[in-house]
Amino acid sequence: MAVTHSAPSIYTAPVVARRSPCREHFEITIRLPSFPDAVPGQFLNVLCRDAQSMDDTGAAMLRRPFSIGGLRRSAEGVEIDILGRVVGPGTAWLNALQVGDELNVLGPLGRGFTIPNHGERALLIAGGVGLPPIRWLCEILRKSAVFCEVIFGAQSRDLLPISFREPPKSDGAFTLCAEDFAREGAACLITTDDGSCGVRGRVTDGLSHWLANAEAPSNVRVYSCGPEPMLRAVATICAERGLRCEAAMERVMGCGMGTCQSCVVPVVAPDRASGRRYALCCREGPVFETARVIW
Amino acid sequence: MIAGVPDLSVRIGRVTLRNPVMTASGTCGYGEEYAPIADLSKLGAFTTKSITLHPRDGNPPARIVETHGGMINAIGLANVGIDEFLNSKLPYIRTMGCPVFANVAGHSIDEYVQVAGRLDAADGLAGIELNVSCPNVADGLMFGTDPALLRELVAQVRRVVTRGVLIVKLSPNVTDISATARAAVDAGADALSLVNTFLGMAIDIETWKPKIANESGGLSGPAIKPMAIHLVRKVWRDVARNAGVPIVGIGGIRNWQDAVEFILAGATAVSVGTALYVDPTTPLKIADGIAEYLKRKNVVRVSDLVGRMVSAKESPTPPSETGVEG
Ligand SMILES: Cc1cc2nc3c(=O)[nH]c(=O)nc-3n(C[C@H](O)[C@H](O)[C@H](O)COP(=O)(O)OP(=O)(O)OC[C@H]3O[C@@H](n4cnc5c(N)ncnc54)[C@H](O)[C@@H]3O)c2cc1C
Ligand SMILES: Cc1cc2nc3c(=O)[nH]c(=O)nc-3n(C[C@H](O)[C@H](O)[C@H](O)COP(=O)(O)O)c2cc1C
Ligand code: FES
Numbered sequence: 001m002a003v004t005h006s007a008p009s010i011y012t013a014p015v016v017a018r019r020s021p022c023r024e025h026f027e028i029t030i031r032l033p034s035f036p037d038a039v040p041g042q043f044l045n046v047l048c049r050d051a052q053s054m055d056d057t058g059a060a061m062l063r064r065p066f067s068i069g070g071l072r073r074s075a076e077g078v079e080i081d082i083l084g085r086v087v088g089p090g091t092a093w094l095n096a097l098q099v100g101d102e103l104n105v106l107g108p109l110g111r112g113f114t115i116p117n118h119g120e121r122a123l124l125i126a127g128g129v130g131l132p133p134i135r136w137l138c139e140i141l142r143k144s145a146v147f148c149e150v151i152f153g154a155q156s157r158d159l160l161p162i163s164f165r166e167p168p169k170s171d172g173a174f175t176l177c178a179e180d181f182a183r184e185g186a187a188c189l190i191t192t193d194d195g196s197c198g199v200r201g202r203v204t205d206g207l208s209h210w211l212a213n214a215e216a217p218s219n220v221r222v223y224s225c226g227p228e229p230m231l232r233a234v235a236t237i238c239a240e241r242g243l244r245c246e247a248a249m250e251r252v253m254g255c256g257m258g259t260c261q262s263c264v265v266p267v268v269a270p271d272r273a274s275g276r277r278y279a280l281c282c283r284e285g286p287v288f289e290t291a292r293v294i295w
Numbered sequence: 296m297i298a299g300v301p302d303l304s305v306r307i308g309r310v311t312l313r314n315p316v317m318t319a320s321g322t323c324g325y326g327e328e329y330a331p332i333a334d335l336s337k338l339g340a341f342t343t344k345s346i347t348l349h350p351r352d353g354n355p356p357a358r359i360v361e362t363h364g365g366m367i368n369a370i371g372l373a374n375v376g377i378d379e380f381l382n383s384k385l386p387y388i389r390t391m392g393c394p395v396f397a398n399v400a401g402h403s404i405d406e407y408v409q410v411a412g413r414l415d416a417a418d419g420l421a422g423i424e425l426n427v428s429c430p431n432v433a434d435g436l437m438f439g440t441d442p443a444l445l446r447e448l449v450a451q452v453r454r455v456v457t458r459g460v461l462i463v464k465l466s467p468n469v470t471d472i473s474a475t476a477r478a479a480v481d482a483g484a485d486a487l488s489l490v491n492t493f494l495g496m497a498i499d500i501e502t503w504k505p506k507i508a509n510e511s512g513g514l515s516g517p518a519i520k521p522m523a524i525h526l527v528r529k530v531w532r533d534v535a536r537n538a539g540v541p542i543v544g545i546g547g548i549r550n551w552q553d554a555v556e557f558i559l560a561g562a563t564a565v566s567v568g569t570a571l572y573v574d575p576t577t578p579l580k581i582a583d584g585i586a587e588y589l590k591r592k593n594v595v596r597v598s599d600l601v602g603r604m605v606s607a608k609e610s611p612t613p614p615s616e617t618g619v620e621g
Pocket of ligand 1: 065087088132252
């Protein structure tokens with residue numbers, strides 16, 4: 001499938017819903033009159049302060065990138081979800097937004113996940129606040145009737161920004177436990193570092209469970225988003241097992257539009273003497289084929 | 296001119312800008328990146344990322360960190376190089392509809408001369424801006440801090456820049472910026488742009504590591520604005536006014552009020568850098584804001600404002616009286 005590259009714009013949009021899915025996390029929904037075609041993995045560059053307030057605080061001057069965590073079109077316009085974790089001044093400001101407040105966003109930006117070919121299956125792997133693009137991807141893949149299974153992990157139960165239909169299994173079985181994925185008919189395995197929910201361990205332990213049981217893993221495409229050590233570990237396992245894998249990566253971004261050259265990811269470049277070059281995460285990514293990334 | 300519509304045009308060397316608001320090198324790529332968001336044809340002028348003889352990968356990440364009211368960058372002049380620029384970037388630039396200055400950086404006088412000469416020979420550029428002030432490559436500051444060396448560099452480049460305007464971009468990381476400004480003007484610069492970034496550093500107190508891999512970098516954004524205005528005033532007073540050389544003021548400009556401050560200090564035009572990241576249309580908003588301001592102050596031409604700051608002792612100083620009838 002062709003990768004969409006709709007022209008980005010700046011939008012000011014009201015917050016129409018907000019919730020606190022778990023400790024340190026927030027989810028807001030904004031409504032825009034219109035929004036170009038976008039695909040999971042693409043992001044918004046969000047102004048995380050009052051547009052005029054910089055003289056007062058000096059904080060969160062630059063926009064902050066956030067994955068599109070869900071997108072719904074209706075007669076009333078386009079609703080977009082942003083799911084985040086509070087880690088600094090920008091995310092703290094977002095967390096304090098109330099319904100009716102306005103948010104200034106620039107997007108859609110970057111290159112998203114590719115959609116598998118007919119007959120392929122998908123294994124979706126998210127760690128922590130890597131959930132939003134994976135959640136939306138699952139919805140989109142299911143609409144194309146792609147079979148999806150999900151592994152989602154966090155440090156502990158109270159840091160899982162997700163609601164459950166039933167307790168996740170601790171024995172490595174995939175079940176329709178997680179509401180966001182069960183709704184799409186996708187079975188899920190949950191991991192927590194401390195074992196407080198699902199399998200004790202990392203998402204890579206979940207991946208080992210999956211690999212032990214998978215019948216034809218070569219027909220599977222793996223999609224991942226999460227902290228870089230997790231992405232690297234998933235990429236390594238996929239390389240060993242010959243699985244095609246895409247990862248949505250994060251970099252500190254100045255512009256989000258390919259002008260500042262700050263967001264580089266080292267990738268293989270067979271045509272170069274050095275064999276490597278820097279790719280811009282905001283333009284060539286944030287989604288990369290993990291086999292191309294020099295981890 | 297029509298009564299009531301202020302004249303925003305300014306001259307930088309032989310080029311006339313439709314308004315005094317430009318984009319700053321390294322903050323707006325090669326043009327096409329921001330084209331979906333901002334109507335580039337309405338810019339006073341556009342400045343490209345620094346171009347070098349050979350392509351450069353730039354420094355290892357992390358390359359930027361935000362600091363209070365600003366950011367530190369150590370990109371390391373990552374750019375496509377002169378060949379690729381001429382092949383794949385210039386064709387788009389020719390369609391942009393505003394004057395475009397190609398910013399040039401190098402390691403030696405010979406490199407600068409080669410790149411500047413090829414750019415001057417190519418059609419579609421308004422001129423060259425010499426970056427002699429990049430803090431993020433090993434010898435980047437060399438030319439910008441040594442007046443004798445700078446004079447030599449500018450004189451050599453001037454020989455090959457015969458069609459386009461030659462702007463020299465000064466470093467603020469010097470004891471006496473007037474000395475480098477004078478060297479550039481004496482050697483034939485048509486205009487001076489100032490400032491490039493101030494050297495800065497930020498340290499993570501948990502890990503004890505520098506927040507950018509290069510350790511030091513260049514500080515930009517609103518945090519540097521007062522320092523930049525001071526330097527613009529100094530260069531205007533010591534060098535530019537008497538030499539009749541225009542200054543392009545740069546440093547932390549976010550809105551029309553900031554731009555007017557630079558113009559009053561002595562800048563003929565201004566460049567917007569870091570603020571583009573927040574809103575790529577900032578220069579267009581600034582140009583509109585300046586027009587409104589001129590109307591309110593009853594000033595006919597923006598060029599009438601250049602350097603018009605009055606001394607604190609002067610009185611009375613009703614700004615509206617500085618205007619010419621419209
Ligand atoms: C393409 C992309 C998509 C993203 N999607 C989401 C999302 O859906 N939900 C979410 O919560 N976060 C997401 N992030 C991360 C988010 O941008 C940062 O958490 C945010 O910028 C932090 O801003 P702050 O002012 O709160 O904290 P800051 O004070 O700016 O940073 C706090 C800490 O986080 C680190 N950090 C800041 N920005 C990034 C970054 N871009 N990548 C990695 N580490 C960073 C800083 O180094 C620092 O240690 C995404 C990042 C990218 C690049
Ligand atoms: C990320 C970044 C990259 C830059 N790259 C260049 C460059 O390649 N050449 C150059 O002359 N100046 C470069 N600059 C400096 C800007 O052109 C400008 O002089 C400086 O940022 C101050 O203006 P500002 O505060 O409006 O950003 C860069 C600045 C930033 C923030
Ligand atoms: S964030 Fe500026 S180039 Fe990617």
